[in-house]
Amino acid sequence: MGIRLIKISVVYFMIGVLFGLYMSMTHDYSFTPVHAHINLLGWTALTLAGIIYHLFPAVSQTKLAKAHFWLHNIGLPLMMIGLFYLISSGNEGIIPVIAAGGVLTTLAVLLFGYNVLTKLKAE
Numbered sequence: 001m002g003i004r005l006i007k008i009s010v011v012y013f014m015i016g017v018l019f020g021l022y023m024s025m026t027h028d029y030s031f032t033p034v035h036a037h038i039n040l041l042g043w044t045a046l047t048l049a050g051i052i053y054h055l056f057p058a059v060s061q062t063k064l065a066k067a068h069f070w071l072h073n074i075g076l077p078l079m080m081i082g083l084f085y086l087i088s089s090g091n092e093g094i095i096p097v098i099a100a101g102g103v104l105t106t107l108a109v110l111l112f113g114y115n116v117l118t119k120l121k122a123e
């Protein structure tokens, strides 16, 4: 689970910096929220979670870890693809998708936090 998350986080990183480079080259900063959240919630947060899962197997071998993994990796793409679509098309009908993605991602992080607080012990 830890290694898988680290690999997935690197994919978010590659997509995130591509948005950064695109914005720098075009001086079009409208995608800043997509860039910021792919990098922060995708790359930074998931790499750290992956390292924690790898270092502490007791934390990774729980149903909460599985739930975190799936909710985070379903919620974040939903939120980011929705936000990308909203910014590029202006179609506000997509907002419920962004909101649902944001709620799933937040739920994922809360489960991750609870899992770490209850299962992480000095080994």
Ligand code: HEM
Binding pocket: 016, 017, 019, 020, 021, 023, 024, 029, 032, 035, 036, 039, 040, 043, 044
């Ligand atoms: C090659 C890599 C990167 C490039 C070219 C790049 C470029 C940019 C650009 C052009 C902006 C918009 C600035 C503006 O609105 O004035 C931005 C904002 C931002 N970037 Fe990056 N970025 C890169 C990597 C990263 C990484 C790795 C992270 C986080 C882990 C990050 C986090 C942010 C955040 C949080 C903002 C929003 C800042 C704000 O709202 O004030 N960026 N970046």
Ligand code: HEM
Binding pocket: 032, 033, 036, 037, 040, 041, 101, 102, 103, 105, 106
């Ligand atoms: C599911 C969790 C999250 C949701 C739903 C969320 C939502 C939002 C929203 C609605 C904004 C305002 C965007 C705008 O007005 O342009 C925002 C901005 C921002 N958030 Fe988050 N956020 C989340 C998690 C995070 C995390 C974990 C970080 C940092 C580690 C973060 C860093 C930022 C930054 C730097 C900005 C300013 C970006 C910009 O200038 O466009 N967010 N976020």
